[in-house]
Amino acid sequence: MAPLVIRTHTAGGDFGRLRAEFVLPESFSPDVLAEAEAAVGDPIEPAEREDATGLPFVTIDPPGAKDLDQAIFLERTATGFRVHYAIADLATFVRPDGPIDREARRRGQTLYLPDGNVPLHPPVLSEGAASLLPGETRPAVLWTIDTDASGLPVTTHVRRALVRSTAQFDYETVQAEINAGRPHPSIAALPDLGRLRRELAVRRGAVELQLPEQEISGDADGGWALARRPRNDIDAWNAEISLLTGMAAAQIMIEARVGVLRTLPAPEEEAVAWLRRSAHALGIEWPEQTSVSVFLSKLDPGDPRSMALYADTTRLLRGAGYTAFDGSLPELTTHAGIGGPYAHVTAPIRRLVDRFATEICLAVQADRPVPDWVREALSEVPEQMTASDTLAARVERACIDQVEAWVLAEHIGGEFQAVVLRAEENKAEILVEDPTVMAKCAGARLTVGERIAVRLISVDVDKRKVEFEAA
Incomplete structure (x- = not known):
């Protein structure tokens, strides 16, 4: 595109x-x-x-x-x-x-x-x-x-x-x-x-x-x-x-x-434990004795699963x-x-x-x-x-x-490739890859770290909001 x-x-x-x-x-x-x-x-x-x-x-x-x-x-x-x-x-x-x-x-x-x-x-x-x-x-x-x-x-x-x-x-x-x-x-x-x-x-x-x-x-x-x-x-x-x-x-x-x-x-122990559970759910191996710093340094930034985990890691730095x-x-x-x-x-x-x-x-x-x-x-x-x-x-x-x-105002209805960064029951936060956009996405059963097709369903220029749905 x-x-x-x-x-x-x-x-x-x-x-x-x-x-x-x-x-x-x-x-x-x-x-x-x-x-x-x-x-x-x-x-x-x-x-x-x-x-x-x-x-x-x-x-x-x-x-x-x-x-x-x-x-x-x-x-x-x-x-x-x-x-x-x-x-x-x-x-x-x-x-x-x-x-x-x-x-x-x-x-x-x-x-x-x-x-x-x-x-x-x-x-x-x-x-x-x-x-x-x-x-x-x-x-x-x-x-x-x-x-x-x-x-x-x-x-x-x-x-x-x-x-x-x-x-x-x-x-x-x-x-x-x-x-x-x-x-x-x-x-x-x-x-x-x-x-x-x-x-x-x-x-x-x-x-x-x-x-x-x-x-x-x-x-x-x-x-x-x-x-x-x-x-x-x-x-x-x-x-x-x-x-x-x-x-x-x-x-x-x-x-x-x-x-x-x-x-x-320093991050709370529960935050680190939560990140370990996220890594496990994403299928990323994290050896028990490996520190957070060493583990993150070895991730491939180009892997969609890594991008999703980086998004979760922000809670360690509060x-x-x-x-x-x-x-x-x-x-x-x-x-x-x-x-x-x-x-x-x-x-x-x-x-x-x-x-x-x-x-x-x-x-x-x-x-x-x-x-x-x-x-x-x-x-x-x-x-x-x-x-x-x-x-x-x-x-x-x-x-x-x-x-x-x-950028997206004239592309309502268009489809894009995206990575799911966070997911809840019926909505998710996604990273659209081209153009680089982070936005909300509606859709059931989305999987964190998954690369999916999304459709742009609304743009509000005055409120600076865009919304997608799983295509």
Whole structure:
């Protein structure tokens, strides 16, 4: 079946109504914009900033991205690897309790919509002076992490620096070059270190779901296309560098007994037992002594039964939050999905909490007091981030639901191939394979993990709802 697209000249082809529904800001107030412009010409310079412009950093981001938080340069050493990870230094441009800071606390994070984002910071910063754009000298927070031959961190050093990215890549280009045996020298070690870190993650008990991601993109004729976003090795390996840095940051804050962590409680025994029963019902062998992490890592993501089980596994990862502390450690300091302590520090352009966590790590490593404005924010940042996470998830889901309705509106009565993800007595949740749509399906005696034919029976564009029945 050819990909289905919605043309923008069709009624309802933009996201203006959705933006209004969620009361998303259209721009920044004049005082925020004025402060951002002033900050570009008069940044807050620290007493010391290392010159690291000689390191050949590169960035790896989605095509066309301008808000570049991270730049990477990897080296092999006699005993393992050295990770140089440069992170945009937003505190250089954001004055505590100034207009930009107050507005960022209201927003919490950048929201991404198909027709344009709602940025956390004014574009003159997020896509300009603070962004690690290629060929530009930029202030950064530079993490240098040495690992042993197995990928375990041995030493961590974090400080402020000046960096210059030498090239901007996207995931597919990097993957193609590695597959062709022509990796860029700055990331030639990424496959080996990435694989080692993935192995360590499984041993730690990290739980990674490989449910297909729905991706909205524009097409050549000005319409919207909905497809399944492929996850390649580069996605996973690049994410491991960010996770390595976040885990190092968490350890720094735990040892100092001040910080803010991303936490998730361990799954309840009954939830794991329920997942084992689901695997058995799907005919997937799960040896008794094999952990959840190891079991999931060996599943074939392309198997319909695996997709169904991944959908069920989401119940293991409930209760994520942000845990701030100052003086004594909280009861929960770990993230069950990652398999250890973890903190957000690698995306300060796009996420509020990273700026505060980074300042704590910098202060601790420099053996100086954590700034008062950071300590004062610790009681508020978790709630601000939780609220923005909730909004971001709702907006993302609404955008996907809207495009699903637009794409399918003219295909009522059509038949599609789908996989049953969950099933109850007379209804089920399905994954339609082309276009990639997750929806409800009516029909008796549907079997989880089964590939079936379904018929589209209704589409409500205004309510963003589609419904299928077993064909």
